[in-house]
Amino acid sequence: MSDSHELSRRDFIKVTTGIVGGLIGTMIGLPSVFYLIDPAFKEGGKEAWIPIGKFEDMQVGMPYPFSFTRVQVNGWERTASSFGGYAVRKSDDPDELLILNSRCTHLACTVNWSVDANAFICPCHDAKFSMEGEVLDGPPPRALDIYEEHRITEDGIIEIFFKEA
Amino acid sequence: MWKNIYLWLDERIGFNDFYKNLLDRPEPKTSWWNTLGSASMFLFVLQGLTGIFLTVYYTPSPDHAYDSVNYIMEGVAFGWLIRGIHHWGATLMVILVFVHMLRVFYTASFKYPRELTWLIGIGLFLTTLGMGFTGYLLPWNQKAFWATTVGTQIAGTAPYIGEFILKALRGGPDLSALTLQRFFSAHIWIIPAILAALIGVHLFLIIKHGESHWPKKED
Ligand code: HEM
Numbered sequence: 232m233s234d235s236h237e238l239s240r241r242d243f244i245k246v247t248t249g250i251v252g253g254l255i256g257t258m259i260g261l262p263s264v265f266y267l268i269d270p271a272f273k274e275g276g277k278e279a280w281i282p283i284g285k286f287e288d289m290q291v292g293m294p295y296p297f298s299f300t301r302v303q304v305n306g307w308e309r310t311a312s313s314f315g316g317y318a319v320r321k322s323d324d325p326d327e328l329l330i331l332n333s334r335c336t337h338l339a340c341t342v343n344w345s346v347d348a349n350a351f352i353c354p355c356h357d358a359k360f361s362m363e364g365e366v367l368d369g370p371p372p373r374a375l376d377i378y379e380e381h382r383i384t385e386d387g388i389i390e391i392f393f394k395e396a
Numbered sequence: 397m398w399k400n401i402y403l404w405l406d407e408r409i410g411f412n413d414f415y416k417n418l419l420d421r422p423e424p425k426t427s428w429w430n431t432l433g434s435a436s437m438f439l440f441v442l443q444g445l446t447g448i449f450l451t452v453y454y455t456p457s458p459d460h461a462y463d464s465v466n467y468i469m470e471g472v473a474f475g476w477l478i479r480g481i482h483h484w485g486a487t488l489m490v491i492l493v494f495v496h497m498l499r500v501f502y503t504a505s506f507k508y509p510r511e512l513t514w515l516i517g518i519g520l521f522l523t524t525l526g527m528g529f530t531g532y533l534l535p536w537n538q539k540a541f542w543a544t545t546v547g548t549q550i551a552g553t554a555p556y557i558g559e560f561i562l563k564a565l566r567g568g569p570d571l572s573a574l575t576l577q578r579f580f581s582a583h584i585w586i587i588p589a590i591l592a593a594l595i596g597v598h599l600f601l602i603i604k605h606g607e608s609h610w611p612k613k614e615d
């Protein structure tokens with residue numbers, strides 16, 4: 232066997248090893264990457280209309296509290312999360328309802344309506360929000376969030392549109 | 397420029413020495429049977445990688461183990477592939493290691509100066525079996541549960557110390573959350589660490605002694 236023949240045989244083995252290794256690497260490597268980042272592709276955002284109370288029970292000048300729970304499935308686990316808010320009635324027109332989210336915009340404590348203070352008070356860092364949700368006092372960076380969409384059913388029940396994060 | 401970087405690194409690390417001693421070392425004329433050790437090692441690495449990926453979603457708790465495995469199979473992209481490779485790789489690894497051991501036996505390669513390589517090999521075989529035993533429980537389904545019940549029960553029949561062994565394996569008198577947790581720990585940390593160390597010594601000895609000759613008629 233000549234020297235050059237010996238060399239090419241070695242190179243052949245090197246190249247084949249490289250190719251086969253590369254193939255196996257990609258065939259397992261690529262799926263592995265998708266496997267890892269899969270949760271980022273998952274569509275959350277289930278939507279629902281959620282009843283919060285009768286329109287006739289909501290009084291002008293007196294924010295009407297409501298709360299509800301949603302069960303979220305995270306992988307193999309179900310977590311129930313609670314949500315809540317206040318419906319602020321302004322007139323006889325149900326479309327003019329202002330529906331506030333009671334989650335404080337500072338660090339997510341739950342605000343409560345205080346009749347004495349005529350404001351929403353956050354128990355955590357003493358923030359104050361007006362009946363319209365504007366910040367009156369304290370650290371929150373912006374007004375209370377609102378549930379943008381709501382509707383009234385034939386039975387006079389207010390429903391809000393809810394979309395999971 | 398790359399060449400200069402390579403030379404700079406090589407001067408300090410000595411890639412070339414590694415290359416010569418590891419991959420370019422002289423081999424006697426051998427056969428495909430001599431590739432089984434490397435094949436076992438490849439599977440060990442593959443099992444390690446797929447295993448690491450599995451822990452991204454797997455949970456070793458009695459409440460969630462079964463569901464998390466289910467989730468890997470049905471809810472995650474390519475979960476079936478990763479778990480499939482790990483599952484079949486486990487069986488294949490036990491078979492390969494065993495056949496590798498048979499080949500070393502039939503070619504009488506365990507003789508002087510390779511007795512230690514052989515002894516370490518026995519350790520490798522046992523730890524490989526240990527990986528299979530501990531891994532089998534992790535899906536926490538009926539088969540896994542009862543297989544481990546029986547397996548630990550058998551260990552428990554040893555005279556005098558049987559009950560002690562049984563309790564130590566199970567983390568108590570019965571199969572429980574403690575059993576699952578300690579099997580998980582053994583499966584992903586303790587046994588792989590031992591395996592890796594043993595493989596290291598095994599390879600060192602193989603490179604030190606070189607591969608044995610395929611026995612001839614006269615031997
Ligand atoms: C995880 C399991 C194992 C791995 C990764 C492994 C790896 C290797 C590798 C890469 C070689 C050199 C190539 C070859 O001959 O195949 C080798 C040789 C050897 N193995 Fe293993 N091995 C394992 C298990 C075992 C077992 C169970 C035994 C026997 C009890 C054993 C005994 C030996 C001996 C004596 C040699 C030297 C053979 C010779 O020089 O011809 N090994 N092993």
Ligand code: FES
Nearest residue numbers: 335337338353356
């Ligand atoms: S969380 Fe409401 S004020 Fe800080």
